[in-house]
Amino acid sequence: MRTLIANIKRKKLVQLISEGKRSDGRDLMEYRPIVIERGIIEKAEGSARVKLGETEVAVGVKIEVERPFEDTPDQGILTVNAELVPLASPTFEPGPPDENAIELARVVDRGIRSAEAIDLKELCIIPGEKVFTVFVDIYVLNHDGNLIDASAMCALAALLDTKMFGYEVKGGEVVIKEDERHPLPIKNHPVSITFAKLGDELVVDPSLEEEQLMDVRLTMTVEDSGKICAIQKGGSGFLTLEEIDKALSVVVDKAEEIRKLVVG
Amino acid sequence: MFLEKRPEKLIDKKGLRTDGRKPDELRPIKFEVGVLGNADGSARVQQGKTIILAAVYGPREVHPRHLALPDRAVLRCRYHMAPFSVSRRKSPAPSRREMELSKVIREALEPAIFLERYPRTSIDLFIEVLQADGGTRCASISVASLALADAGIPMRDLVAACAAGKVDGKLVVDLNDVEDKYGEADVPIAMMVGLNAVTLLQMDGMLDPKEFRTALNMAVEGCRQIYEMQKEALKEKYALIREELEK
Amino acid sequence: MTLYFERRDLVVPGDLLAEGDYTAGENTYKVDDKIYATHVGLMEVKNNTVYVIALHSFYVPKVGDLVIGKVVDISLGGWVVDINAPYLAMLKASDVFGKSFKPFKDDLSKVFDVGDLILAKVIAYDRTRNPLLTVKEPGLGKITRGRIVSITPAKVPRVIGKKGSMINLLKQGTKCQITVGMNGLVLVIGKRPENEVLCVRAIKKIERESHVSGLTDRIAEMLRKEAEK
Numbered sequence: 001m002r003t004l005i006a007n008i009k010r011k012k013l014v015q016l017i018s019e020g021k022r023s024d025g026r027d028l029m030e031y032r033p034i035v036i037e038r039g040i041i042e043k044a045e046g047s048a049r050v051k052l053g054e055t056e057v058a059v060g061v062k063i064e065v066e067r068p069f070e071d072t073p074d075q076g077i078l079t080v081n082a083e084l085v086p087l088a089s090p091t092f093e094p095g096p097p098d099e100n101a102i103e104l105a106r107v108v109d110r111g112i113r114s115a116e117a118i119d120l121k122e123l124c125i126i127p128g129e130k131v132f133t134v135f136v137d138i139y140v141l142n143h144d145g146n147l148i149d150a151s152a153m154c155a156l157a158a159l160l161d162t163k164m165f166g167y168e169v170k171g172g173e174v175v176i177k178e179d180e181r182h183p184l185p186i187k188n189h190p191v192s193i194t195f196a197k198l199g200d201e202l203v204v205d206p207s208l209e210e211e212q213l214m215d216v217r218l219t220m221t222v223e224d225s226g227k228i229c230a231i232q233k234g235g236s237g238f239l240t241l242e243e244i245d246k247a248l249s250v251v252v253d254k255a256e257e258i259r260k261l262v263v264g
Numbered sequence: 265m266f267l268e269k270r271p272e273k274l275i276d277k278k279g280l281r282t283d284g285r286k287p288d289e290l291r292p293i294k295f296e297v298g299v300l301g302n303a304d305g306s307a308r309v310q311q312g313k314t315i316i317l318a319a320v321y322g323p324r325e326v327h328p329r330h331l332a333l334p335d336r337a338v339l340r341c342r343y344h345m346a347p348f349s350v351s352r353r354k355s356p357a358p359s360r361r362e363m364e365l366s367k368v369i370r371e372a373l374e375p376a377i378f379l380e381r382y383p384r385t386s387i388d389l390f391i392e393v394l395q396a397d398g399g400t401r402c403a404s405i406s407v408a409s410l411a412l413a414d415a416g417i418p419m420r421d422l423v424a425a426c427a428a429g430k431v432d433g434k435l436v437v438d439l440n441d442v443e444d445k446y447g448e449a450d451v452p453i454a455m456m457v458g459l460n461a462v463t464l465l466q467m468d469g470m471l472d473p474k475e476f477r478t479a480l481n482m483a484v485e486g487c488r489q490i491y492e493m494q495k496e497a498l499k500e501k502y503a504l505i506r507e508e509l510e511k
Numbered sequence: 512m513t514l515y516f517e518r519r520d521l522v523v524p525g526d527l528l529a530e531g532d533y534t535a536g537e538n539t540y541k542v543d544d545k546i547y548a549t550h551v552g553l554m555e556v557k558n559n560t561v562y563v564i565a566l567h568s569f570y571v572p573k574v575g576d577l578v579i580g581k582v583v584d585i586s587l588g589g590w591v592v593d594i595n596a597p598y599l600a601m602l603k604a605s606d607v608f609g610k611s612f613k614p615f616k617d618d619l620s621k622v623f624d625v626g627d628l629i630l631a632k633v634i635a636y637d638r639t640r641n642p643l644l645t646v647k648e649p650g651l652g653k654i655t656r657g658r659i660v661s662i663t664p665a666k667v668p669r670v671i672g673k674k675g676s677m678i679n680l681l682k683q684g685t686k687c688q689i690t691v692g693m694n695g696l697v698l699v700i701g702k703r704p705e706n707e708v709l710c711v712r713a714i715k716k717i718e719r720e721s722h723v724s725g726l727t728d729r730i731a732e733m734l735r736k737e738a739e740k
Binding site for chain 1: 360361363364370371374375449451456459460461462463464465466467468469471472473476477480484
Binding site: 304305322323324325337376378382383384385413414415416417418419420421422456457458459494495498499502503505506509510 | 725
């Protein structure tokens with residue numbers, strides 16, 4: 001849903017940004033303060049909370065035994081879902097995930113999947129019969145802009161926090177050993193960096209106010225070795241090839257900076 | 265029902281692809297404009313084995329009314345795959361993938377339309393994938409852009425879309441279904457070619473920044489070729505009548 | 512100053528038409544000093560204005576336009592009329608009943624019922640409110656006979672022709688009464704059904720072929736051949 005912003009405010013913000021400044025005092029390429037907490041939900045196999053400025057996201061990871069997909073009989077399953085919980089913003093409404101929630105989940109999913117962050121082969125129990133499914137549920141608690149980066153950080157932190165149950169197979173049945181825990185096999189650490197185009201400038205980590213004014217949003221996700229593993233443009237504006245190039249030239253370093261905070 | 269298997273090689277010894285194309289070669293593409301009787305604008309594309317229909321209704325009154333915007337038209341877009349369009353029957357209920365694609369396709373087309381000229385109305389765009397063989401989001405954007413122009417909706421430019429990607433370690437353009445499924449990366453883009461403006465940019469898989477730049481340039485070149493075909497297709501209907509009468 | 516197309520060349524949205532000190536006319540837009548097309552159509556230049564004659568368009572109401580519409584709803588204060596435009600039009604009850612209109616007594620459906628076709632004139636429209644119609648002038652009101660042909664509103668000027676030349680040709684050649692709604696709906700009333708059929712065919716031919724020069728001759732020829740039959 002679109003929220004109207006007074007024209008005078010728009011003018012001022014774009015003016016400020018063209019001078020290289022932002023209304024909250026940040027540099028164009030500066031993130032808001034990031035606070036990451038792991039293990040916030042005892043009942044989840046893994047969990048985390050991320051505060052990115054005033055934006056707040058929680059992620060819970062649950063693991064269950066399911067049948068594998070036919071085309072990947074020897075791999076576990078990753079499922080990412082996002083809920084824009086009504087308490088997080090006056091614009092969020094109860095009901096099934098809308099296109100914004102679905103896009104959010106799919107962009108986070110794409111980063112984790114493309115980077116092969118989870119070793120899904122390790123999650124196979126009986127090929128073609130039983131595998132572990134990793135459910136990553138993103139819960140947006142307060143929306144003050146840049147939900148994608150906050151959610152991606154939080155998902156990665158929660159996956160790093162995740163402890164799987166031990167198991168044994170007895171007569172074709174999977175028996176979970178509650179007292180035996182080991183970490184989820186994590187091989188890679190994808191980090192997303194989101195830009196907003198305001199006027200002719202790109203800024204990272206847009207606040208809600210900036211998102212309401214931006215023409216375009218551009219998210220690039222970078223994995224450990226500096227390869228790009230997901231991209232998503234959003235919003236009803238356009239980017240020039242030069243702008244894409246500009247984003248590309250800063251994104252790897254920026255991702256490394258954020259990765260240090262998340263992985264620790 | 266049949267399941268496809270991964271071909272042993274996606275690029276053969278001669279450097280050709282599973283359908284015999286060179287790395288920088290598009291599939292054969294045929295656009296047709298004005299193919300549906302009831303729609304205000306329509307178009308059809310066949311790109312390799314991918315077949316897609318697009319229809320536009322509007323600008324018209326918005327239902328339900330609260331969705332209307334006071335200062336511009338809303339573009340509503342529904343990307344949908346027919347149950348028989350893929351090897352295994354797809355449930356006709358919209359999937360999460362279809363919902364995301366509907367959104368990014370809409371956002372790829374919005375910059376091209378003078379939406380501010382028709383406040384409080386909607387322009388409804390329906391895209392039906394009749395046969396999917398890879399590259400459906402890009403083909404959808406290209407064909408939808410023609411349906412919009414056919415409906416007489418004022419546009420800044422046509423939007424052409426094309427993907428580039430990496431298969432068997434090689435960068436290629438306009439991926440087909442197996443290349444998309446078993447390749448290492450896919451970068452679909454859309455462009456208002458005449459204005460040099462990128463309106464869709466996505467990627468999955470992995471590319472280092474240098475490879476990404478090359479892939480992006482290949483996709484841009486693909487868009488340029490498709491853009492020319494789009495222009496020809498829009499003119500064809502009228503050019504044929506002209507030819508017939510001037511004989 | 513450069514023109515990138517010849518006059519009457521077929522152009523499509525996004526085509527760069529001209530660069531330099533030109534004015535952007537109908538169906539074009541200007542960025543810096545470049546003029547681009549927004550529609551499929553024929554490029555034209557007149558007095559330094561570059562414009563495009565669209566070959567297909569939807570109807571955008573203008574004050575003073577004669578239109579043919581269909582009553583789709585009746586509200587307390589008037590009729591809601593579909594005039595083939597992005598917005599539904601309103602015909603106020605007071606337009607018919609005058610100041611003596613009593614909302615709870617006068618039965619609007621006895622005048623125009625849902626489904627009725629009416630000939631009306633646009634008296635107000637500014638994009639912020641829905642277009643307003645009147646039927647108060649002579650000749651306006653309910654359509655009771657004839658048939659309706661639908662064409663793309665872009666071709667309406669061609670059906671009328673320069674100073675009404677085309678429509679006069681049609682009237683003479685088909686012996687039909689023709690009323691052209693600016694919204695692309697044309698009312699054809701003939702003495703005999705075959706006259707109406709011929710008239711509809713001629714109008715459809717104009718719609719199809721108007722972008723190719725020699726239209727008047729082709730229509731005259733068609734009507735003459737029919738007369739000889």
